[in-house]
Amino acid sequence: MxxxxxxxxxxxxxxxxxxxxxxxxxxxxxxxxxxxxxxxxxxxxxxxxxxxxxxxxxxxxxxxxxxxxxxxxxxxxxxxxxxxxxxxxxxxxxxxxxxxxxxPLEFFRDFRLNFFNNVNEYYDLFFNAVRRLYPQQYNVFLNDYQTDYLSAFPFYTENDKKYRFIRDKVLKEKYFDLVFEMMKEKKYSQLQRKEKxxxxxxxxxxxxxxxxxxxxxxxxxxxxxxxxxxxxxxxxxxxxxxxxxxxxxxxxxxxxxxxxxxxxxxxxxxxxxxxxxxxxxxxxxxxxxxxxxxxxxxxxxxxxxxxx
Ligand SMILES: [Zn+2]
Missing domain, CATH: 3.20.20.370 (Glycoside hydrolase/deacetylase)
Structure with a gap:
């Protein structure tokens, strides 16, 4: 139907x-x-x-x-x-x-999909940025993350799960600042991408x-x-x-x-x-x-x- x-x-x-x-x-x-x-x-x-x-x-x-x-x-x-x-x-x-x-949502998607060779390259930069810019939160992740997180979704890779855990459970609203910071490092221009x-x-x-x-x-x-x-x-x-x-x-x-x-x-x-x-x-x-x-x-x- x-x-x-x-x-x-x-x-x-x-x-x-x-x-x-x-x-x-x-x-x-x-x-x-x-x-x-x-x-x-x-x-x-x-x-x-x-x-x-x-x-x-x-x-x-x-x-x-x-x-x-x-x-x-x-x-x-x-x-x-x-x-x-x-x-x-x-x-x-x-x-x-x-x-x-x-x-930011459409820009975040564009950045993740079109400015890296694959999603793992994006995840690498993301995990790295968390470790550098939010060391305290990174430690929370190291201490609290359990390998059975999101185990109900078998199609998620280990990186998918870690990424979601950090985004949704650890960084929360700080996630936006972090991705903006990553964009700056990669010289991603929202203004330029907007018309695309x-x-x-x-x-x-x-x-x-x-x-x-x-x-x-x-x-x-x-x-x-x-x-x-x-x-x-x-x-x-x-x-x-x-x-x-x-x-x-x-x-x-x-x-x-x-x-x-x-x-x-x-x-x-x-x-x-x-x-x-x-x-x-x-x-x-x-x-x-x-x-x-x-x-x-x-x-x-x-x-x-x-x-x-
Ligand atoms: Zn919509």
Whole structure:
């Protein structure tokens, strides 16, 4: 059962290299997914899809395409393919990506994947930096780390587990400072990478003008927005609303929840702003709990069902 497909990163043969562990797909993979959806489901344009949700007439086989985070690779690699097939999709945009101070998550991913030969090289620099810059925390790690940490996830390597332990259990918010420090050492420039990672305002406008639907995705993309109070959440979505409507000159009625997280306050905020439709980021639970809680399937899982 699938109600919508969620896409993030794409690679090609030149501008966006494929990196192991990056979770990206190619335009060929994208066409495979579309062919598979065409054959087995009913692929709907955003307007049609939302109308069906509103009227409660959505069927099990109805699907739509959604793209999160306003990533430049979506515009460069996939937008032309959507045009070729005359397909319309949702694009969910977080506005701080267009500010002078974009949130670090996309940069951290870019740094880890594109500035090292492999993930172990990244881990080596990370462990080394912890030892040098946070010796006290490094000792906590040496004393407290148990080899059975995260043993429920057999696909994690020993380095994966140590990295997660240090990040989540030892450094916590200091983790951000540490990675910024590593970036400085490697001469990584967020300013330079920004235009390679995110679409421009003009590109958002192009998507809108060619019939795609632009929706909210919060202002700063908090990974745990449900931990923010009501007024902070209202600010997140109000800023986001103003930014997008200043580009599209339209009322907005649709959004996707950053990292799939939300709570009752989020839903209240969204209703207040006139948002009628929202997408989650998983299939658990796999039914539409409300029109603001529509499930989505990750493109990686769709690829898996095609391959088997
Ligand atoms: Zn997102």
């Amino acid at each position: 699938k109600y919508s497909i969620m896409f993030h990163h794409f690679h090609d043969d030149h501008k966006y290299p494929e990196v192991q562990g990056g979770g990206s797909i190619s335009s060929d993979d994208f066409h495979l997914i579309i062919d598979y959806l065409d054959e087995n489901f009913s692929l709907l344009a955003p307007d049609e899809y939302l109308k069906k949700v509103e009227h409660g007439s959505i069927q099990e086989g109805d699907v739509c395409l959604t793209f999160d985070d306003a990533l430049k690779c979506q515009f460069d690699v996939i937008y032309p393919e959507l045009e070729k097939r005359n397909l319309k999709a949702f694009f969910f945009v977080y506005s701080a990506a267009f500010s002078d101070n974009p949130p 990672l995110f679409m421009s305002v003009d590109e958002i406008k192009t998507l809108h003008d060619s019939g795609h639907t632009i929706g909210l995705h919060s202002h700063s993309h908090p990974t745990q927005i449900h931990n923010l109070d009501y007024s902070s959440q209202l600010e997140e979505y109000t800023k986001n609303y103003k930014f997008i409507s200043s580009i599209t000159k339209r009322k907005i009625n649709v959004m996707s929840h950053p990292c799939g997280n939300y709570n009752d306050d989020t839903l209240k905020v969204l209703k207040e702003l006139g948002i009628k439709f929202g997408f989650r980021s998983s299939l658990t639970p796999s039914y539409i709990m409300s029109s603001l809680e529509i499930p989505r399937e990750d493109h990686a899982n769709v690829m898996n069902s095609i391959n088997f």
